[in-house]
Amino acid sequence: MAKPRSAAFRQDTLLSASPTTTGEMFMNVSTGTARTFQGGLVRQRRRDLGLSQKELAGLTGLSERTVRDIEHSRVTLPRSASRNRISDVLGLNRSPEAQLNLPDIDVLGALRLTMRGRQVDLPGAMLRGLLGLFALRDNNVVQPEEIVDWLWGADPPKSARNLLHLYVSRLRQILEPQRPQRSRAGLIRSRNGGYELRLEPARIDVHVFRALAHRARAAARLGQVDEALDAYAAALHAWRGPVLADLGPRIRVHPAIVNITRARVAAAAEYAEIAVAAGRPRLVPDLLMDLLPQEPLNETLHAQTMTALAADGDPAMAVRLFHEIQVRLREELGISPGHQLQVALATALGAMRQA
Known part of the structure; x- marks a missing residue:
């Protein structure tokens, strides 16, 4: 699976919005010229950017119902403030040069x-x-x-x-x-x-990650395994390391950083679960092994990596991972590995006996 780049994703999704011949009119903020404001255009642009109606509502300060009504042309000429916020978020009022x-x-x-x-x-x-x-x-x-x-x-x-x-x-x-x-x-x-x-x-990688993770979950719910795995992999490849890694440790506890870091871990766990269930464990170690040093005490990620390694023919590495996190859990938290890790260890040991 090729490693995608967030810049390429941006280039693909930042489509120019062409005016249509029907629909409501709004004023371009920068030029004062009239362009078409059509519900279908808003809906397509939102989908191109990988946003749900709820996410667009949150970004624009409108209600989800209002966004839905606009997309279905059930409202007449939204207020100028609403038009401007939707246009800004979706990039509908910027020329190609801009x-x-x-x-x-x-x-x-x-x-x-x-x-x-x-x-x-x-x-x-x-x-x-x-x-x-x-x-x-x-x-x-x-x-x-x-x-x-x-x-x-x-x-x-x-x-x-x-x-x-x-x-x-x-x-x-x-x-x-x-x-x-x-x-x-x-x-x-x-x-x-x-x-x-x-x-x-x-244009911001954190939003690219969220959009791809949202797309992956939607595909998974529909049973579209290939699409889900590709979107999850693209989402996880958007990460180059810890959030704002060059700004020092003090900001690590800021809620915005904590929340997006948790979202990364959740996406990685979902990716691993789907890949192993689909019989493709080889997809998991490369992505999760890069993440484990940043989550040294996360039992779920370690257990899923161990399960994938055992299924992909490397149970010895799985056992090694177990002993490493076992030591850290004991020394740093004073606890023993939980049920998930114990099950993953049993799976790896069983694979070693059958080898």
């Missing part, structure tokens, strides 16, 4: 900012940390209190608020060097007392 100028932001590993196909080095840990937080909380308002806690922890300087304004201003200049300084329609907007990064989900 699309080329938009950044791609990767946080599943060390922070990586790419603009016009080239990686951009952000000067200083504070700017990197600020962009990382905005990317994790994309299309959500981040209040100054959260930013200050993220950047400085429990002991911020007295000038933290002033420094924050300077960092935001500098980040805006880097992301959109041609945009007027006081423009309200930029990528980073002041809203409700905080700041909000507005990018299409496919």
Whole structure:
């Protein structure tokens, strides 16, 4: 199975939205020109980006029912604020030239900012940390209190608020060097007392991961094993390491990082379970063995890796993994391996006896 790249996924999903000849009209925010706002266009664009109606509702601040009504053309000309938020999230109001100028932001590993196909080095840990937080909380308002806690922890300087304004201003200049300084329609907007990064989900790897994992689960529910395994593998390959690995250990406990890390572990566990059940255990070790050092005490991932190794003809490695986590559990937590690990060990030992 070829290892996909998130940039390629973005290129495939960032389709240009062509106006249709029927439907409701809305105004392009940047040019003031009229384009078609049709329910079918919204629905197709949402699906291209791998978003559910619930996820689009969360990103736009609308209710799921409103999104559903818009897609089925059951509402008449949504309010301008709603139109703008839907258009921003789905990228319906950007020209092809504007699309080329938009950044791609990767946080599943060390922070990586790419603009016009080239990686951009952000000067200083504070700017990197600020962009990382905005990317994790994309299309959500981040209040100054959260930013200050993220950047400085429990002991911020007295000038933290002033420094924050300077960092935001500098980040805006880097992301959109041609945009007027006081423009309200930029990528980073002041809203409700905080700041909000507005990018299409496919331009941030954490959203790419979530979209692919959502697609994989949907395929699995329909019994589409090949599609599910491919989507899970693509989702897991979007990760290059721990979230924002270059920003230090203090932010590891931030809820946004904890939640997406748990989502990665859940996707890996689901992938392994489906692969082994489908008789394809060879798919599992390469993906999960890379993850185990980051989850050294996770019994479920170790047990599933052991089961796959035993099924793929390497029970000795499975037994070795058991003893390694057994030692860690005893030394760090004072506990013995649980039922899942014991069952996986029995399976590996049985495979060794039959070899």
